[in-house]
Structure formats: structure tokens, C-alpha cells
Amino acid sequence: MPAYEYTALNNKGRKKKDVISADSSRHARQLLRDKGFTPLTVSQVQDRNRSAKKSVGFSRGISQSELSIFTRQFATLISSGLTIEQSLDALLSQAEGHRMKTMLGGVRAAVLEGSTLADAMRRYPSHFPEIYPATVAVGEETGRLALVLERLADYNESRQALSQKIVVALIYPVVLLFVAVGIVVALMTFVIPKITSVYINAGNDLPPLTVAMISISDFIRHYGLWVLAVLGTLQVAFLLAMRKPALKMSWHRFKLKLPWIGRLIRGLNSARMARTLAIMTQSGVPLISGLKASSRVVGNMEIRNKIQTATEEVGKGASLNRALARTGYFPPVLLQMVASGEASGDLDTMLEKAASIQEQELTTKIQMFVGLFEPLMILFMGAIVLVIVMAVLMPIFDLGDMLK
Structure with missing residues (x-):
């Protein structure tokens, strides 16, 4: 039974958007009237999704946390013996977000029409990254869909945990920096002028x-807002410039050359690539297809292009270890573990271990940065406050010397 997305008025005259299962658009409208709703618009989910792609070029997907929860619940339902249709029905009945309901309704409708789950997921590329349909297709063919979904759930949860660690580690330094700048601006804007006006009116040399x-x-008082406006304009100009592939590629290359930040970027993207390739090879996806999908989870365009070049070399018969080594962006530990995995025939396990090592190293580096940033920021703030206090007190000291 297809799914239909609707907008209707309830008995209080308020608009409501949701998804309903029905045999046809007319049937959906009748079901809504039976519930006391006045239907305004009713459209089949998959048709609406396709038209959105054609007219807009993209659609907003569900969040990483929603995808993780969905995958874990889906894996649990499949493992318990429910069919794909029954599992999707259960997930749809308890879904809360509008985008989640729309996606589940469309996937369910496609499956009921005879599509495989992997093909149904391919209709929603903004919701499901390429790793999903690729691994799910293998799981359906081999009868190991529950195992594949469990691995996908673990994969999403590990990525989400790493992202949360990075965000949590950086929240305090960022807040401390903004508070420090705010205090200095407040002192220079409101406190200093009132105090120094006394010295200026006295007519003494300062x-x-x-x-x-x-x-x-x-x-700051006369041109502060102009400075903020210029900074905002530069930010908007930078974001617009990043829409051009050539400028974005140059910026990504520049970031990789930065002394400390470049190592963090390489470590983060190496961990993402290794983790993605590990789950795809574990699920039975061919190595070339796994490399293509892994390159798309890499955020840095320069590293992504290098992985795509390595994929072409592997397709021509080169070993994965040597192809990745020629990129110059992957750490020696990862390359050695890949070489060991290729030699032993246990590549997926070695890739997973390499990803864990890279993630742990990345977390350690960020924690070290935060540990160094806090005392440095405190010293910096202390120095600024000291300079401000000295600037205020020095005229008083000079006046005391004159009285002596």
C-alpha cells in the first residue's frame, strides 16, 4: 500500500502535515475525512521526492542521530524475525519527525511495490549515504540483512560518538574565547572611556x-560595528567562494599544509575512510565499490580525489597499501595494517583496528589541544587585563610623583 504525504486541517482549523498509507490518492483523502480532517494537499511520497530532486536538485535528509536510531531499531526488528514490511510498519507507526515519516512511508511503499530494500533506499540519497544501499543489497542477496544492519548501526554510532567527542572537547575553548573577547570589548567600550575622561578633563599629560x-x-566605540559588518561580509564572501570547486579545492589543500590542523584533518578523514571501507568489506561489498563509497564520506576534497585515484590504481591491479601510500595523506600505521590485512586475507579486521587507532589518536590530540588552550587563554586574558589596569593606574602614579 503506497504512502501519501498530506496537509490537512483538523477540527480546530489548524494545519497538520503527516504521512498516511492508502491504496490511492482518493482513498487517502477519504481516510482523512473519516478522521475528521479536511485534506488540502495529498501527494504520493515517492513521486513527490522525485519531483523535488528534479526541481531543486537536493532535499534535506534526516540527522545523523535519527539515522543511527533508525538503523539500530531496524536491525533489532529484523533480528527478531519480522519481515522487512512488518519492520517498516512498526518504525513508521512510532516515527515522530516529519522527514522521518516521509522517508519511511516512501521506502515502505517502494518495498510493497516489489522493489528491494536497497533500491528503495537509493530513492532517498539525502537520507541514506551510499554505504547503506551497497551493503543492504549484499545483505539481501546473502540472507544476512540483520547482520548488515547491525554493522551499519555500529558504524553510525561510532561516527556519532567521535563527532560528539570532538564537539564536547571544543565547546569549552570556544565559549572561553568568546567570553574573553566580550569582556575586553565591554571594558574598552564602557569602562575605559568613563575613567580616562577624568584624566583628559584634567589637562595633564598622559x-x-x-x-x-x-x-x-x-x-572600538566609533568603528566597532563597521568592523563587525566587514567581518560578516567577508564571511559571506568566503562561503560563496567555497561553492566554486576550484577555490574549495585550493582551500582544502591549504588546510592540509597547516602544521597542526593539517594532521588533525588527515587523521579524521583517514579514520572515516578506514571505518567505512571496513564495514563494506565485512558485508561482502567488492573492494572497488567500497573504495568509491569510502571516498564520498571524506570531507576534504584533496584527500577525496587522491582516494579516487587510488581506486583506479587498485582497479588496474595495484595493491591497496601501495595505492594509498602514493597519496601521501595516510599515516604509516594505517598503511602497515592495510598491508598486513592484504597479506593475511583479513583486510576488514585490520581496517577496523586501524580506524579505532586513528580515532583514539585524534581524540587524544584534541584533548591535548584543549589542555594547552585553557591555561594559555587564561594567561592571555590576564595579560590584557593587566595592560588595561596599568593604563588606568599609570596617570595616578604620575600624579602621586608630582605631588611629592
């Missing part, structure tokens, strides 16, 4: 440090 502080304060 120390160079105080004069400089007054000049900085005047600049």
Missing part, C-alpha cells in the same frame, strides 16, 4: 600606554 588605550577604545 603616559603613552594610556594614550594608546584611549585610542583603541575610541576606535
Whole structure:
């Protein structure tokens, strides 16, 4: 039974958007009227999704956390012996988000029409990354769909855990930086002018440090908003420039050359590639297809292009270890473990271990950065406050010397 997305008015006159299963659009409207709704628009989910792709070029997908929860629940239902249709029915009945309901309704409708689950997922590329239909297709063919879904759930949860570790580690330094800048701006904008105005009205010669502080304060008060406007304009211009592939590629190459940030970017993308390739090879996906899908989870365009070049070399008969080594962006530990996995025939296990090592190393580096950033920021703030205090007190010291 196909799924239909509708917009209707309830008995209180409020609009409601949801998904309903029906034999036809007319049947869907009748079901809505039976529930006391006044249907406004009713459209089949998969048709609407296709037209959206044609007219807009993209559609907004579900979040990483929603995808993780969906995959884990789907794997649990399949493992318990339910069919794909029954599992999708159960997931659809308890789905809450509008995008989640729309996606589940469309996948369910496609499966009921005779499509495989993998083909149904391919209709929603904004919701399911390429790793999903590729591994699910193998799981359906081999009868190991539950195992594949379990691995996909583990894969998503590990990626989400790594992202959360990075975000949590960086929240405090970012907040501390903004608070520090805010305090300094507040002092220079409101406090310094009131104090220094007394010295200026007195007509005495002021120390160079105080004069400089007054000049900085005047600049912030008179041109601060203009500076913010210029910074905002530069930010918008940068985002627009990043839409051009050539400029974006140059920026990504530049980031890889930065002393400390470049290593973090290489480590993060290496872990993503290894983790994705590991689950795809474990699920039985051919190595070439796995490499193609793995390149798409890499955020840096330069590394992505290098992986695509390595994929072509592997397709011509080169070993994965040598192809990745020629890119120059993968750490020696990962390359050695890949070489060991190729020699022993246990590539998927070695890739998974390499990904875990890279993720642990990345987490350690970020924690080290945070540990160094906190005392440095405190020292920096202390130095700025000291300079401000000295600029305020030096005229008083000079006045005391004159009275003596």
C-alpha cells in the first residue's frame, strides 16, 4: 500500500502535515475525512521526492542521530524475525519527525511495490549515504540483512560518538574565547572611556600606554560595528567562494599544509575512510565499490580525489597499501595494517583496528589541544587585563610623583 504525504486541517482549523498509507490518492483523502480532517494537499511520497530532486536538485535528509536510531531499531526488528514490511510498519507507526515519516512511508511503499530494500533506499540519497544501499543489497542477496544492519548501526554510532567527542572537547575553548573577547570589548567600550575622561578633563599629560588605550577604545566605540559588518561580509564572501570547486579545492589543500590542523584533518578523514571501507568489506561489498563509497564520506576534497585515484590504481591491479601510500595523506600505521590485512586475507579486521587507532589518536590530540588552550587563554586574558589596569593606574602614579 503506497504512502501519501498530506496537509490537512483538523477540527480546530489548524494545519497538520503527516504521512498516511492508502491504496490511492482518493482513498487517502477519504481516510482523512473519516478522521475528521479536511485534506488540502495529498501527494504520493515517492513521486513527490522525485519531483523535488528534479526541481531543486537536493532535499534535506534526516540527522545523523535519527539515522543511527533508525538503523539500530531496524536491525533489532529484523533480528527478531519480522519481515522487512512488518519492520517498516512498526518504525513508521512510532516515527515522530516529519522527514522521518516521509522517508519511511516512501521506502515502505517502494518495498510493497516489489522493489528491494536497497533500491528503495537509493530513492532517498539525502537520507541514506551510499554505504547503506551497497551493503543492504549484499545483505539481501546473502540472507544476512540483520547482520548488515547491525554493522551499519555500529558504524553510525561510532561516527556519532567521535563527532560528539570532538564537539564536547571544543565547546569549552570556544565559549572561553568568546567570553574573553566580550569582556575586553565591554571594558574598552564602557569602562575605559568613563575613567580616562577624568584624566583628559584634567589637562595633564598622559603616559603613552594610556594614550594608546584611549585610542583603541575610541576606535572600538566609533568603528566597532563597521568592523563587525566587514567581518560578516567577508564571511559571506568566503562561503560563496567555497561553492566554486576550484577555490574549495585550493582551500582544502591549504588546510592540509597547516602544521597542526593539517594532521588533525588527515587523521579524521583517514579514520572515516578506514571505518567505512571496513564495514563494506565485512558485508561482502567488492573492494572497488567500497573504495568509491569510502571516498564520498571524506570531507576534504584533496584527500577525496587522491582516494579516487587510488581506486583506479587498485582497479588496474595495484595493491591497496601501495595505492594509498602514493597519496601521501595516510599515516604509516594505517598503511602497515592495510598491508598486513592484504597479506593475511583479513583486510576488514585490520581496517577496523586501524580506524579505532586513528580515532583514539585524534581524540587524544584534541584533548591535548584543549589542555594547552585553557591555561594559555587564561594567561592571555590576564595579560590584557593587566595592560588595561596599568593604563588606568599609570596617570595616578604620575600624579602621586608630582605631588611629592
